[in-house]
Amino acid sequence: MPKLEIKNLHVKVADKLILNGVDLTINDGEVVALLGPNGHGKSTLLNAIMGNPNYTVTEGTVHFDGQDVLAMSVDQRSRAGLFLGMQSPSEVPGVVNADFIRAAINARSEKPIPPIKLFRLIEKASKEMAMPLDLSNRNLNEGFSGGEKKRNEILQMKLLQPSFAMLDEIDSGLDVDGIKIIADQINKETKSDRAFLIISHYARLYDLINPTRAIVMINGQVVVDGDVSVIQKIDNQGYEWLAHEKGIKIDKKQTKVTSLGTCAIKESI
Amino acid sequence: MVNSFKKATPSKMVDSDLFFDGQNLSNTIIDERDFSYKVNKVYLSSTHPINVIIKVANFEQHVDYVISANTRGKIIQLLADDVTKLSRVYQLQAGAHIDFATPDFNRTNRDVNVRVELLDLDARAEWFLSALVDKQHSKIYDISFLHKHGHTYANMKNFGVIIDNSKLFFSGTSSILENMSRSETHQTAKIIIFDQGAVAKADPILVIHNNDVVASHAATVGKVNAEHLYYMQSRGISELDTKKLITKGFLEPVIKFIDDQAIADKLHVTLEEAL
Numbered sequence: 001m002p003k004l005e006i007k008n009l010h011v012k013v014a015d016k017l018i019l020n021g022v023d024l025t026i027n028d029g030e031v032v033a034l035l036g037p038n039g040h041g042k043s044t045l046l047n048a049i050m051g052n053p054n055y056t057v058t059e060g061t062v063h064f065d066g067q068d069v070l071a072m073s074v075d076q077r078s079r080a081g082l083f084l085g086m087q088s089p090s091e092v093p094g095v096v097n098a099d100f101i102r103a104a105i106n107a108r109s110e111k112p113i114p115p116i117k118l119f120r121l122i123e124k125a126s127k128e129m130a131m132p133l134d135l136s137n138r139n140l141n142e143g144f145s146g147g148e149k150k151r152n153e154i155l156q157m158k159l160l161q162p163s164f165a166m167l168d169e170i171d172s173g174l175d176v177d178g179i180k181i182i183a184d185q186i187n188k189e190t191k192s193d194r195a196f197l198i199i200s201h202y203a204r205l206y207d208l209i210n211p212t213r214a215i216v217m218i219n220g221q222v223v224v225d226g227d228v229s230v231i232q233k234i235d236n237q238g239y240e241w242l243a244h245e246k247g248i249k250i251d252k253k254q255t256k257v258t259s260l261g262t263c264a265i266k267e268s269i
Numbered sequence: 270m271v272n273s274f275k276k277a278t279p280s281k282m283v284d285s286d287l288f289f290d291g292q293n294l295s296n297t298i299i300d301e302r303d304f305s306y307k308v309n310k311v312y313l314s315s316t317h318p319i320n321v322i323i324k325v326a327n328f329e330q331h332v333d334y335v336i337s338a339n340t341r342g343k344i345i346q347l348l349a350d351d352v353t354k355l356s357r358v359y360q361l362q363a364g365a366h367i368d369f370a371t372p373d374f375n376r377t378n379r380d381v382n383v384r385v386e387l388l389d390l391d392a393r394a395e396w397f398l399s400a401l402v403d404k405q406h407s408k409i410y411d412i413s414f415l416h417k418h419g420h421t422y423a424n425m426k427n428f429g430v431i432i433d434n435s436k437l438f439f440s441g442t443s444s445i446l447e448n449m450s451r452s453e454t455h456q457t458a459k460i461i462i463f464d465q466g467a468v469a470k471a472d473p474i475l476v477i478h479n480n481d482v483v484a485s486h487a488a489t490v491g492k493v494n495a496e497h498l499y500y501m502q503s504r505g506i507s508e509l510d511t512k513k514l515i516t517k518g519f520l521e522p523v524i525k526f527i528d529d530q531a532i533a534d535k536l537h538v539t540l541e542e543a544l
Contacts, residue, residue, distance in 0.1 A: 050503050051499075051503075052499055053495060053499060054495075073502070073508070074499060074502040074503055075502040075503075075504075075505050075506055075507050075508065075511075077503075078502070078503055078504055078505035079505040083503075084503055086500065086503075089500060090494075090496050090497050090499075090500040092494075092497045092500065092501065092515065092518070093518065093519070094515065094517070094518020094519045094521070094522065095501075095514050095515060095517075095518040096518070099514060099518075100501065100504070100506075100514065103501075103504075103506045103510055103514060104504035104505050104506055107504075107505040107506050107507065107510070108505055139518070156504060160504065160505070
């Protein structure tokens with residue numbers, strides 16, 4: 001049985017169709033590099049698998065270990081073994097990082113984790129991630145630097161031990177040392193009964209983690225699925241040659257409207 | 270953290286005025302339920318930092334607190350279940366600096382009216398209120414600040430969470446009168462609405478009669494941030510537990526003001542139970 005099986009997936013974001021029939025199967029032990037130009041559906045695919053409420057699946061199926069993922073709530077998906085290391089992790093005021101990690105660990109076990117055991121786990125993981133331990137006592141991601149946020153994502157992955165981890169530009173905002181630490185941890189977590197789906201714009205991360213397979217998404221579809229040699233070629237030459245070779249036209253980058261903020265109106269706190 | 274606060278004993282009573290002073294005001298509890306019915310003005314005065322928990326009584330009579338010149342420290346208002354209607358005035362004299370904190374997680378109705386008057390030069394008040402309302406209960410907080418002198422400062426922060434079919438209103442006016450230059454006043458009111466049946470309103474008002482002041486006000490009423498919910502749920506925490514963690518994180522900081530271990534513990538328990 002494949003680990004993850006996606007068939008004909010169509011996904012809308014704010015009434016705009018982003019994924020346009022994605023078919024993808026990932027098996028245990030695979031480390032899959034996901035590439036593609038900006039705005040062509042990479043993050044949308046990951047968020048749709050995780051269940052982000054802003055992404056609406058209009059057609060298609062997603063199965064994980066044989067279970068119907070689309071019928072599950074976000075937290076059920078996580079407890080089933082899915083993990084998404086986010087591109088921009090939320091800053092949650094008031095919620096202490098360690099309390100958050102404890103709640104996430106406890107959600108997976110029948111008995112609550114004893115405080116001392118939790119402390120040791122976080123201490124060990126922080127050390128491996130070269131993160132100061134006091135970050136665990138700060139509010140979740142609040143005031144964390146870009147690099148600290150990304151490391152905190154991998155720290156959570158290490159503690160939660162997902163069997164399928166998706167990492168969305170986990171190397172952006174990291175310095176060279178940071179990328180190396182993250183790559184080391186990904187390599188450490190690579191096991192025969194697990195799989196990874198990793199988005200990055202840079203060959204540097206892929207060089208360090210040695211993906212077993214590469215896929216490229218253009219116009220909301222998987223257009224290349226196979227050899228990792230494509231990574232180096234894209235890094236050197238971009239995507240145009242690929243579009244030419246496949247006889248497709250890359251839709252103009254789908255620009256997002258950026259709001260600098262609104263005055264005195266907030267939908268939530 | 271001090272293990273337990275001692276009850277303060279007044280140093281004297283003159284007519285309807287009750288006096289507390291000196292060392293007596295560090296780590297102490299003033300229990301209004303011990304007051305004679307005659308009391309309508311309470312003076313707090315100390316050259317040492319004060320740390321006072323006022324156990325507010327449920328009586329109709331009006332009580333004013335006068336914080337004497339240069340008295341500095343913390344005043345915590347503790348409201349029991351039976352305090353449904355409350356009206357208090359705190360008057361800060363010159364150089365008095367007070368941090369006020371009011372935790373209110375009790376499952377009851379409240380109608381609270383507090384006015385802080387900054388009477389003289391360099392009177393400063395920080396105000397921190399956290400309220401949780403549930404079931405069919407309603408809580409109304411009218412918190413006002415009156416700058417009666419130049420170079421005075423007030424910073425109000427009201428936080429609330431409403432669940433079930435409850436109601437929560439934050440109102441109040443911060444006024445800087447004419448000739449009160451170089452005064453500074455801030456108002457922040459935030460309410461998180463948990464359930465659809467709950468009703469919230471936050472409308473702090475600024476009344477400024479001078480253009481040489483610093484003033485700001487902000488009010489936010491809304492649901493739990495959907496992105497925060499998604500992020501936390503994506504780690505396996507259920508929606509309900511996620512909301513509890515966020516709510517706790519939103520309301521709990523007020524407990525940090527309280528140095529009496531037993532009272533702080535009890536507030537943690539009350540909050541946990543309510544959630």
